[in-house]
Amino acid sequence: MTVRTRFAPSPTGFLHVGGLRTALYAYLIAKQNGGKFALRIEDTDQKRTVEGGVDNIIRSLAWAGIVADEGAHIDEQGKIMQVGDKGPYIQSERLDIYSKYAQELLDKGFAYYCFCTPERLESVRDYQQKNKLPTGYDRHCRDLGSDEVKSKMDAGETHVLRMKMPTEGTTVFQDLVHGEVTFKNELVDDQVILKTDGFPTYHLAMVVDDHLMEFTHVIRGEEWLSSTPKHIQLFKYFGWEVPQIAHLPLLLNADKSKLSKRQGDVAVEDYAKKGYLPEAMINFVAFLGWNPGTEQELYSMEQLIKEFKFEKVNKSGSVFNLEKLDWYNQQYIRSLSCEELVKVSMPWLLEAGLVNENTDRNWLEKALCLEKDRITTLAQLPEALGFVFKLPDYDGQILVWKKSSLEEVKNILPKLTDYLNTISVQEWNKEKLQAMLGEWTVQNGFANGAVLWPLRVSLSGQQNSPGPFEIAEVLGKEETVKRINIALGKLK
Ligand code: GLU
Numbered sequence: 001m002t003v004r005t006r007f008a009p010s011p012t013g014f015l016h017v018g019g020l021r022t023a024l025y026a027y028l029i030a031k032q033n034g035g036k037f038a039l040r041i042e043d044t045d046q047k048r049t050v051e052g053g054v055d056n057i058i059r060s061l062a063w064a065g066i067v068a069d070e071g072a073h074i075d076e077q078g079k080i081m082q083v084g085d086k087g088p089y090i091q092s093e094r095l096d097i098y099s100k101y102a103q104e105l106l107d108k109g110f111a112y113y114c115f116c117t118p119e120r121l122e123s124v125r126d127y128q129q130k131n132k133l134p135t136g137y138d139r140h141c142r143d144l145g146s147d148e149v150k151s152k153m154d155a156g157e158t159h160v161l162r163m164k165m166p167t168e169g170t171t172v173f174q175d176l177v178h179g180e181v182t183f184k185n186e187l188v189d190d191q192v193i194l195k196t197d198g199f200p201t202y203h204l205a206m207v208v209d210d211h212l213m214e215f216t217h218v219i220r221g222e223e224w225l226s227s228t229p230k231h232i233q234l235f236k237y238f239g240w241e242v243p244q245i246a247h248l249p250l251l252l253n254a255d256k257s258k259l260s261k262r263q264g265d266v267a268v269e270d271y272a273k274k275g276y277l278p279e280a281m282i283n284f285v286a287f288l289g290w291n292p293g294t295e296q297e298l299y300s301m302e303q304l305i306k307e308f309k310f311e312k313v314n315k316s317g318s319v320f321n322l323e324k325l326d327w328y329n330q331q332y333i334r335s336l337s338c339e340e341l342v343k344v345s346m347p348w349l350l351e352a353g354l355v356n357e358n359t360d361r362n363w364l365e366k367a368l369c370l371e372k373d374r375i376t377t378l379a380q381l382p383e384a385l386g387f388v389f390k391l392p393d394y395d396g397q398i399l400v401w402k403k404s405s406l407e408e409v410k411n412i413l414p415k416l417t418d419y420l421n422t423i424s425v426q427e428w429n430k431e432k433l434q435a436m437l438g439e440w441t442v443q444n445g446f447a448n449g450a451v452l453w454p455l456r457v458s459l460s461g462q463q464n465s466p467g468p469f470e471i472a473e474v475l476g477k478e479e480t481v482k483r484i485n486i487a488l489g490k491l492k
Contacts, residue, residue, distance in 0.1 A: 003035030004036050005035065005216070006026060006037070006071070007026050008041075009039075010043060010045060011053025014053075016261075017268060017285060021289070024282060024286060031305045035216070038086075038213065039068035039089065041057075042091050042205065043091055055074065060272070063269075070084030071087070072090060089213075094205070099198070105161075111164060114137075124138050160192045160194060160196055163190060171233060173229075175245055175246060176244055178225070181228070188230060204234065206231065218243050219248065249313070250318070252320065277344065279332045280329040283298060288318040290312055290314075291312055298331060333375060338368060338369040368385065370471065374466065391461045391483055394461040394490075396490030401453035401454065410488075416451065425477050433473065455472075456471065457487070459475060
């Protein structure tokens with residue numbers, strides 16, 4: 001049997017990092033078994049559906065390296081289309097399918113019309129809460145006679161369709177993460193499956209689609225765990241096989257509260273804009289709940305496909321630790337070649353107006369690599385590198401090394417300029433400069449810091465910066481000497 005998994009988001013605005021984790025795990029399971037991964041769009045709640053939501057989900061997934069084999073896609077013209085032979089994969093295009101299956105449940109006596117008004121439901125809930133009873137629908141309309149139903153229908157009373165949960169016994173299933181889970185049927189609600197507007201609820205649509213689209217695994221967030229007995233009953237009422245089910249641990253803030261829903265904190269697209277690399281994001285998200293139990297922390301997508309297992313997914317919530325994401329991003333940025341770094345950071349450099357199509361690529365690679373080990377996100381590059389493009393204004397005091405003096409800097413810098421002027425442009429690279437200046441410093445009896453500190457500050461205009469030889473190479477001879485002269489001017 002081919003393994004088939006799906007990610008089934010509702011297009012409510014943006015892709016949440018929790019959604020990315022669900023999609024990733026479903027993708028990994030499909031790929032490690034040579035199966036198929038699909039993207040199904042659950043847009044039956046029209047009130048929550050946001051224009052552009054589908055687009056955003058597909059683009060955010062693609063940014064992270066997850067492209068579905070089936071389901072919603074974006075074509076070359078940027079239009080949403082669908083691929084695969086089990087569609088449509090967009091639920092609002094499947095309404096007639098859901099009505100047909102709702103009717104089947106009704107005919108088989110597994111569903112009933114409910115005419116309860118929102119006010120009645122609210123007063124039932126109030127009563128239950130006040131009396132500390134389990135909350136839920138009191139099954140008021142479950143046993144209405146057919147005449148009564150008919151007369152209410154004829155009178156045009158607003159109604160929904162509810163499924164009948166068994167009122168006795170238990171529903172038991174094996175969750176791939178939680179193991180055996182048991183629910184007492186009497187405590188499970190008679191879930192609404194068709195709403196007053198005739199649209200199905202998530203529960204009916206999901207069961208029908210997971211069956212018709214032949215998914216072998218349902219992988220989703222823990223918030224759906226309590227709905228699962230309803231789904232299992234629906235599968236049984238239709239006489240369908242229940243797929244394997246995995247509920248992924250909740251994501252928590254550092255204080256263990258449920259992870260914020262604010263877009264800026266949790267939208268995948270915002271992390272992309274902040275300059276996190278997709279590889280870092282995927283690695284970070286993979287570890288939100290999964291722990292291979294080894295020392296290894298860096299996993300490529302290929303390695304994740306090989307190694308991921310539900311047995312190693314925790315049951316308890318996972319803390320969404322941004323410092324860890326920063327750490328991953330640093331690791332991945334450091335592992336880039338200078339050429340790759342230029343490629344991935346281009347959008348930020350262009351936006352900051354630091355480069356254009358005439359900027360020399362080799363030079364840019366060297367310049368960017370000055371900061372490779374120093375930045376956490378790509379968005380920090382323009383600011384971090386600003387000094388290369390334009391010397392910032394700075395206070396001459398910072399040119400004085402802590403073990404040196406103003407007099408000494410005034411003495412050293414002119415001599416240093418004279419010496420640098422004797423070095424040819426051909427020899428102007430960081431290795432040669434380091435060797436030659438090292439020798440010169442010893443010969444003149446200066447302390448290393450007394451030379452290198454003011455040199456570095458003159459070139460960067462900053463107390464903290466990359467090393468002087470690297471900067472000198474990037475700036476070139478002329479600009480280096482010019483900046484030292486500017487420094488001298490500040491000491492007068
Ligand atoms: N639309 C549901 C969600 O966004 C899907 C849950 C499921 O995968 O069954 O969480």
